[in-house]
Amino acid sequence: MVLIHSRRTGAYPADADVLASLSIQPDVARVPFAADLASRGERPAIVTAELVLTYQELAERVEALRLRLGTARRLVALTAGNDVASVVGYLAALAGGHPLILLPEDKPAAFDSLVAAYDPDVILRSGADGQNLLEERREVTRHQLHPDLALLLSTSGSTGSPKLVRLSHANLQSNAESIADYLGIGEDDRAITTLPMSYCYGLSVINSYLLRGASLVLTDLSVVDSCFWELFRRHRVTSFAAVPYTFELLDRVGFADMELPSLRYITQAGGRLAPDTVALYAEHGRRRGWDLFVMYGQTEATARMAYLPPRLAASRPGAIGIPVPGGTFRIDPVPGLEDGELVYTGPNVMLGYAQSPEDLALGRTIRELRTGDLARTDSSGLYEVVGRRSRFVKIVGLRVDLGQVERILADLGMEAACAGTDEGLVVAVKGSNDLHLVAKVLAQGIGLPRAALEVYGVPEIPRLASGKVDYQGILVLPQHNRVPVEPSVASVDDTGSGRDSVRKIFEATLERTDVTDGDTFVSLGGDSLSYVAASVRLEQMLGHLPPDWHVTPVRDLEPQARTPHHPARRRWFAPTDTSIVLRAVAIILITGTHVGLFSWPGMAHVLMAVAGFNFARFQLTGDRVPRLKRQLGSLSRVVIPSMAFITVAYLLTDRYSLANIVLLNAVIGPEEVTTQWHFWFVEVLVYVLLGMTALLAIPWVDKAERRFPLLFPLTLLAAGLTTRYDLVDPGVPHTAPALWLFALGWAVARSRTWAHRCTASAIAALSIPGFFDNPVREMTLLAGILVLIWLPSIPVPRGLQRLTGLLASSSLYIYLVHWLVYPPISEVSQALAVAASLCAGVAYWAVCSHIPRLLTRAIGYGRRRPGYTQ
Known part of the structure; x- marks a missing residue:
């Protein structure tokens, strides 16, 4: 790839000129890595749990869809998941020169909003058989489409907003080249999908790996699912991408002790990762033989702007590193602040924003990207982001750094996120804490009047699908006193019936009313006693019991609840923990042995x-x-x-x-x-x-x-x-x-x-x-x-599943009461004495079932009082 930088002006040439240097004609602009798939021959391109697709086979599928899309440029909207059809649809649009709006398949409201706003000519979806479903709304576009326009992505945190990032063919190609360069991606590398394809970070993995003829393992499995790691090992995956929340999940599953001999590196982006976590995982990598690449980027820069060389992760864990190949940084002063704003220049900087169909006719409107981040650099050339320019609010004349509020709480050992307006701050603190004390410490620490500060306890920090903090969700806490619930995981099915759901099961077994889609059974306070009741009901609803369900978020369990299961699989036996x-x-x-009915110590x-x-x-x-x-x-x-x-x-x-x-x-x-x-x-x-x-x-x-x-x-x-x-x-x-x-x-x-x-x-x-x-x-x-x-798990006859769960839940209580129950009855019948002991224990369990919850609330753990705020 040839990237031309003007020494005289310091500006990059027009995207058409960059494409010309890539031997691509501007009037039929295409992205090289999408158009040249067949040159990789029989090398594996895409791997799933069911198939392996070579580059030649992938190229044939892309070409077939490209022909269906036609030669006249049209605006295409693709609802994308991590599946073969979505990748084929994406590549076919790029190879055919059709501008593409990329949308998540699990956000129908966002899809409807953008379709209404931009009126695409063609809509692509993934079919149940793995094929592409093509809805042609018109044969010829009604829009004026600029020759450089290749891709339209939602800005971070604005899914469904009409504001889109306009990316060119050269943006995509150059950033993929840059990423592949500093990661050293080769043909033998294999990445597994851990992020949505519709998210620019997840998409950049696809781009950079296909560019180098490497392989992609497509999956929607979460890293907390043991099946994910089985797939990882089976296909000898060499890398995966992670956002900050991913590392919390990795801690839960004991990732540090996993044997993953094929793993070469982990990449991290999607928000700032705590320096302690960077240093910790850099050390894990040193022990296990893989590297950690901390990266920095924005959708407006096609994905990546900086990376931290792995050798520096342990010693400089707070830095974003150095510019990616082909890019440069500068820091512009900001009046009234010690640190300046980070400005990026490079061939991957977007063409500009689109807020209406008319904007699709525009060419390049910006030459550099003002990141909005406050940064500093040192003598070695490493850059560090120290705050967000827009993360400042002015309350009663006082300039407040929202990042500083979060750091104050982090120093106190709390995970928290803060949002604000000029009227006041809203702080979400994870877990059970003394909110009076938290509010008092913050008010004194930042010098705000107590009335300008609202603190809420939440089970999980609200997050977007990308894993980033949902600051808009935090701002609405005063109205709802809880994390907003996504309609897609509501406790009723699509027809509105009141059937069971994961949320209902957790609410019933844990006696809570504040279950959100980010919660897990364990984070809500579940233990080995309530686990029994929840697992039995969950298995009956799903038809199976997912591995590690107790540490799987509700949002990942609910889709399985809505998937119909074949009745034949559920007829006789139920896999039980x-x-x-x-x-x-x-x-x-134990009871039978003590009674003397039999001896089995x-x-x-x-x-x-x-x-x-x-x-x-x-x-x-x-x-x-x-x-x-x-x-x-x-x-x-x-x-x-x-x-x-x-x-x-x-x-x-x-x-x-x-x-x-x-x-x-x-x-x-x-x-x-x-x-x-x-x-x-x-x-x-x-x-x-x-x-x-x-x-x-x-x-x-x-x-x-x-x-x-x-x-x-x-x-x-x-x-x-x-x-x-x-x-x-x-x-x-x-x-x-x-x-x-x-x-x-x-x-x-x-x-x-x-x-x-x-x-x-x-x-x-x-x-x-x-x-x-x-x-x-x-x-x-x-x-x-x-x-x-x-x-x-062990198969249990379905008719005995409830009884098994009941006895397991009551086991402690049966152990207690049987010492008094069986002696007088065993003289009549030992079998009756055993049965009576079991029944009495179950009864005692029923009487005592609420006592522990009352005590845990008294010591500050358990269900929060609805509407309690400070």
Whole structure:
């Protein structure tokens, strides 16, 4: 590619001149990477879960659609998803020289708005069979279309607005060349789609990879979906793109410990990534052998303007880096501010904006891009963005930096976003916090009157589809007191019926009214008790239980809820979460063994491992303070019903002591096994949960657990094994397996790869035999743990699914009450005694189901009061 820069004027020549240097005639302007696909021959171009499409095959599909579009230039609108038909439609329009409006397929309101505003001549959609559906509204365009015009994209955050960015053929080609250059993309590279094609960042990945003859793996799967990583490994993906929110999701799935030998680099853009996160992931990359490219760009620059060389990510994590090849920066002074505005010049700068069909006739109206960002540079030539010029508001005569407000809260350990007008500020703070205190700190820190500041607690910071903060959504919080709900995920189906939905299920099982499409089951306070009820209802609605659904946002679960499932797949068996099945089976075997109906020991110890497994899944997400509150709330769900029932048992019988009531028998009670040891499991579980909660409340320990999500429980496991092999006396009789098994279950939950699961299996196989001197007990424990490791779900007869969920939910309560229920009944019938114990436990669970929620609200976690603001 030849890029000509005028030394005399410092300006780039007209786009037609640039195209001429690329050997393309201006009157039939086309983008080279779209027109020359066939030259790559039989190399793989597009890979999906179902097919591999070579460049030759892709070129044939593009050419066939190009012929259908005709030779006369027309305005084309494409509703694009991450699928083959969308890519073919995009390339066919570029190859045929047809100006293209690119729109997201999941935003029908935005599509209708732009179609009404611009009246395209042709509308392209993806068909159910993977083919392109072409709606020709007229054979000849009614618009005046400038020869340079190639693509029209919504500006960041304005999907559906009539304001579009006008990009030329030269813009697309030059920026793709630039990106491919500094990333070093080669023919053997393979990128997987993690962003919408309609978003300029996601589109730039497609452009730069096709330009170099590399491969694209098309998928809509989220990075929290285990199927995404299976696809990643199967096709030896070498890179993926991420926005700041992606890194939050990567933390949740234990990305740092994943084995991804083909990964060469990760790119990041779409907003500022916290310097600590940049440094952390740069270190992950150093250990694992891949690079992190932090990038900076805007739709108005076709995608990218700067990148930070990976070697500098650890030492300069706050910088945006250097201009991309072919581009230059300068910083213009801004009156009244210490830092100036960053201005970019390069061949990828847009032609200008369009706000009506008449603007499509315009050529280039700007030569440089005033980014609106405040920046500074150092002697080494690295640029750093320090704020947004438009992120300043003037309230009661005081100039307020909205970025500074967010930084103040970040320094306090809070994730927050701030929007404002000249009338006041609106601040959204994620999680449960003392909003009175937050407002007071901010008012004092920035010198604003308290009345000019409104602070709202939200479960998740409102975000756009691109992952960027939705500042307009924050501004409307005073009207709605909650994050606006997208119509596409409303709790009714397209016909308006009141059928079940993911949102309804979460609201019912967690007793909340503020569920938004960005929430997950865990972020809403779900734990192992409420997990059972939610998972059973979710599986019945979906026809299957998606992997990691408990950490998947509502917005990603709802589309699956609206997808019809074939009834034959749901007829006889329902895949049910393994931990649920183990809890249900365990409580039946425990009760039956104690009653004497049969003898099957060892299941209580399986439940200890399941407790560690669920602790890792539900109690180790989010920031340190919110998850500490969640851990205390979950602990209360065990302590309150246990102490209440044991108090009743103490008053009604002479089997128990005051030490039982306060759950201290295992510490201060008799060493010999008596009836006072009936509740050992509850006591030891409480000790372990308290110990883990206290340990993780220490900041450096919390940081270590996040950084080493698998190594951390393995270290605890090693500590627990010292009691298993009598190297250390825990000082608590009969409880040696507790920490060991709890930590093993925790490690199982963090085992994301085949090698991890094999390691956990080997530890169990080596450490369990010989411990109990009871082969049946040992085999039961080993089998239970191996099932937990290798089977994410177990088929359960559909007619028994609700019963399985009910027994799993009530397992703790059944364990408590059966000690009083079965003795008098077993003299009549042992089977009846077991059945009565199960029924009584379910009844006690029903009575106690609301008590833990009341306590968690009292300590500041759980459902927020609607309309509460500060």
